[in-house]
Every structure is written in structure tokens, then in C-alpha cells.
Amino acid sequence: MLHKDMLVRLCQARGMMREIGERDPSVLEVATQLGMSQYHFIRLFRAVFGETPKQCQVRARMEKAKQLLMLTEASVTDICMEVGFSSLGTFSTVFARRVGVAPSSFRESARVMVRVPGHVPKELIPGCFSLMCGQGG
Amino acid sequence: MRIKLNSIFVEDQDRALQFYTEVLGFRKSKDVPVGEYKWLTVVSPDGPPDVELVLEPNSNPAAKAFQESIFEQGIPLTAFEVDDIHAEVRRLKGRGVMFTMEPTQTGPVIIAILADTCGNLIQLYQPQPEAPSPA
Numbered sequence: 507m508l509h510k511d512m513l514v515r516l517c518q519a520r521g522m523m524r525e526i527g528e529r530d531p532s533v534l535e536v537a538t539q540l541g542m543s544q545y546h547f548i549r550l551f552r553a554v555f556g557e558t559p560k561q562c563q564v565r566a567r568m569e570k571a572k573q574l575l576m577l578t579e580a581s582v583t584d585i586c587m588e589v590g591f592s593s594l595g596t597f598s599t600v601f602a603r604r605v606g607v608a609p610s611s612f613r614e615s616a617r618v619m620v621r622v623p624g625h626v627p628k629e630l631i632p633g634c635f636s637l638m639c640g641q642g643g
Numbered sequence: 644m645r646i647k648l649n650s651i652f653v654e655d656q657d658r659a660l661q662f663y664t665e666v667l668g669f670r671k672s673k674d675v676p677v678g679e680y681k682w683l684t685v686v687s688p689d690g691p692p693d694v695e696l697v698l699e700p701n702s703n704p705a706a707k708a709f710q711e712s713i714f715e716q717g718i719p720l721t722a723f724e725v726d727d728i729h730a731e732v733r734r735l736k737g738r739g740v741m742f743t744m745e746p747t748q749t750g751p752v753i754i755a756i757l758a759d760t761c762g763n764l765i766q767l768y769q770p771q772p773e774a775p776s777p778a
Contacts, residue, residue: 513715
């Protein structure tokens with residue numbers, strides 16, 4: 507049975523696995539902090555949360571990547587590095603597998619629904635408005 | 644006015660569908676693409692076919708915060724009635740389901756609490772038959 511204190515510790519472990527920083531915690535490090543073997547930690551984590559700690563970590567990285575793709579102008583390469591991937595190819599493959607589309611395609615479709623800071627590209631400004639605003643054709 | 648829909652937040656809709664159908668035994672009712680997500684519902688083969696449970700994505704930060712907060716406090720998100728809770732708990736444990744509470748008599752019901760692998764604790768309850776009134 508899963509006791510209350512273990513439930514709390516697993517939630518804390520999930521929080522640690524979701525952290526994205528310069529040095530993400532390893533599964534072994536988190537297991538050690540919980541005072542259990544890596545094998546036991548992975549088994550218990552998966553039984554409660556339906557995914558392994560590593561899968562949880564990747565999910566968090568993909569969610570962060572989606573946010574950055576939607577809300578910033580950062581390049582896909584920069585976003586790849588920001589969320590902890592060292593290879594653009596690996597990042598793109600994992601992203602496409604998880605989200606269903608390539609990072610650039612996701613950004614294109616998501617941007618339609620999100621107001622991006624900055625100006626509206628000239629291509630999207632009707633010609634008459636461009637003249638009125640002095641931006642030319 | 645009728646109650647026909649109940650909704651729970653889930654971490655992953657595909658995983659939730661698998662757990663709620665293949666493990667808990669519900670049946671998929673609606674699966675309609677809605678952008679990145681889907682309108683996904685299940686029904687109980689033991690209950691009314693038009694009472695649906697919506698497996699709703701927890702992508703809204705407020706939903707996620709609420710879900711995770713009550714989970715960590717050990718509070719079930721919802722409850723399902725069963726006829727034989729001891730048999731049901733045995734069956735689910737055999738499927739690898741984790742419980743935070745073994746079958747426990749609580750007033751007029753016996754309850755147990757399990758983790759649904761999608762970020763929720765779910766309560767099972769078995770109503771006890773009412774004691775016959777004295778003649």
C-alpha cells in the first residue's frame with residue numbers, strides 16, 4: 507500500500523524530475539534523495555504516475571518547449587538547448603513523436619491562436635493600413 | 644435538467660483511456676478530435692449508457708495546480724460504486740494498481756482509494772445494505 511508520506515515524497519520527486527535547469531537531476535539522484543534504490547523508485551513512480559521518471563522529465567521538457575515555441579521568437583535550436591537537449595535532431599524527433607508534429611509546424615499552427623509580442627508582420631497588414639501607418643507597400 | 648456528464652482531469656488522455664477501459668473496465672463512448680486534444684468520454688457497462696465520464700486534459704495551469712494539490716493531500720477526485728470492493732481491490736492489485744487505502748469500513752460504506760496513473764486518486768465504495776427495521 508502507498509502510505510501518505512510516500513505519496514508526498516513521490517510528488518516531490520515528480521517535481522524534481524520536472525525541473526529544467528542547467529543541470530537536470532538524474533533518476534539515480536532523485537531516488538537516492540528519497541532513500542530508495544533506483545529500481546524501486548522507477549517501479550513505484552510508474553505504478554503511481556503511469557510513466558517512468560525519465561518519461562516524466564521528457565514530458566516536462568516538451569511542455570516547456572511548446573510554451574517557448576508559442577510565446578517567443580527563439581529559434582528551434584535555442585529552444586532545444588533551453589529544454590536540455592544537446593542535439594537538435596534528437597529534440598525534433600522526440601517532439602514530433604510526443605506532440606505529433608515537428609516543432610516548426612507546431613509553432614506555425616499555435617501562433618495563429620496566440621498573440622506574439624512585437625509587431626504584426628507587414629505581410630499580414632492589408633495594403634491600405636500599411637499606407638495609413640506610413641509603412642509603405 | 645439532468646446530470647449526464649462528469650469530468651475528471653487527466654495528465655495524458657491516451658494513457659487515461661487505456662487505464663479507465665483496460666484496467667477499470669469502462670467503455671469508450673466519445674472520441675472527438677479537438678485541436679491538440681480530444682473530447683474523450685467513457686461509460687460504465689454496469690450503469691446507464693448515457694451517463695458519461697469526461698477524461699479532460701489538465702493543460703490549464705489552474706486545473707493542473709488543483710489536481711496536483713489534492714493528489715498530494717491524498718484526496719480522491721471522484722468515487723465509483725462497486726458491488727464487491729474486496730474482490731475489486733484484489734483484481735486491480737493483480738493489475739498493478741497502487742492503493743493508498745485498503746478497503747475500510749467508513750460509516751455506511753466500505754471505501755478504498757487507488758492511484759489512476761493519470762494524476763488522480765480515485766475512491767471506490769461499496770454501499771452496505773441497510774439494516775432491516777425492527778418489526
